[in-house]
Amino acid sequence: MAEEIAIAISFNGTTQAVMMASPQDLGDFAYGFALSEGFIAKMSDVERIEIAEHPTGLEAQLWLNAQQAEVLSARRRYMSGPVGCGLCGIDSLNEALRVLPTLAQTTGHLTSFDVEQATDQLRKQQPLHDQTRAVHAAGILVAGKGIVMAREDVGRHNALDKLIGGLCRAGVDPAGGAFVITSRASVDMVQKTAMAGCPVLIAVSAPTALAVDVAEAAGVTLVAFARAQNFEIFSHPNRIEAGPTDVTR
Numbered sequence: 001m002a003e004e005i006a007i008a009i010s011f012n013g014t015t016q017a018v019m020m021a022s023p024q025d026l027g028d029f030a031y032g033f034a035l036s037e038g039f040i041a042k043m044s045d046v047e048r049i050e051i052a053e054h055p056t057g058l059e060a061q062l063w064l065n066a067q068q069a070e071v072l073s074a075r076r077r078y079m080s081g082p083v084g085c086g087l088c089g090i091d092s093l094n095e096a097l098r099v100l101p102t103l104a105q106t107t108g109h110l111t112s113f114d115v116e117q118a119t120d121q122l123r124k125q126q127p128l129h130d131q132t133r134a135v136h137a138a139g140i141l142v143a144g145k146g147i148v149m150a151r152e153d154v155g156r157h158n159a160l161d162k163l164i165g166g167l168c169r170a171g172v173d174p175a176g177g178a179f180v181i182t183s184r185a186s187v188d189m190v191q192k193t194a195m196a197g198c199p200v201l202i203a204v205s206a207p208t209a210l211a212v213d214v215a216e217a218a219g220v221t222l223v224a225f226a227r228a229q230n231f232e233i234f235s236h237p238n239r240i241e242a243g244p245t246d247v248t249r
Contacts, residue, residue, distance in 0.1 A: 002134040006057030022153040030060035032165030038194035100194040103219035109239035116187040116229040123148040138163040140177040156183035174198035
């Protein structure tokens with residue numbers, strides 16, 4: 001069975017979030033959460049990270065530099081919720097629809113063939129799912145290379161945060177690829193994608209109406225229902241070019 005434990009994320013000694021998550025890749029999770037939620041802008045904002053064990057769970061402790069600590073004091077976010085909710089505990093309604101960066105518009109980022117293969121390729125990089133059948137995954141797709149990194153977690157938001165953190169720690173720029181997720185495309189998944197600077201989000205399931213609106217405004221190409229060589233593009237289709245399989249359709 002999949003493990004599900006309480007993971008606290010703290011900044012400079014103050015807990016900002018408590019999530020139910022899988023205990024793997026906690027360093028990636030902490031960095032990814034900090035980046036996607038706007039607590040830090042870059043890795044150098046963190047001076048050190050420590051993982052502490054507690055009787056009831058684990059804590060990822062991030063210690064920020066003085067400048068970022070001042071930024072942190074200007075905002076508060078307390079979260080304690082189930083894995084199915086990515087916005088639980090936000091203490092200001094404005095945070096739910098926060099201002100996002102607007103991504104530069106490019107063309108030909110991926111071919112339709114790349115997109116058609118995306119979820120099948122991600123499925124091959126889910127060892128924890130193979131064992132438990134109870135976790136989500138997020139991966140980054142690079143044109144011509146396939147899925148080059150993937151992370152798993154019982155929570156879909158956590159899996160994406162782990163991926164973002166893993167990419168950051170490996171020095172890989174998400175702007176050169178597309179996020180692929182094994183879930184629906186909700187607004188918070190689009191927000192995390194935009195905050196990470198990734199121009200494309202590919203989901204195996206459906207998007208929400210708000211997710212489409214936010215993706216359109218943030219300049220994110222949102223692709224959903226991506227399975228069995230089929231997909232639908234809901235925003236900014238200019239990044240998806242006709243691929244080899246289009247010729248035979």
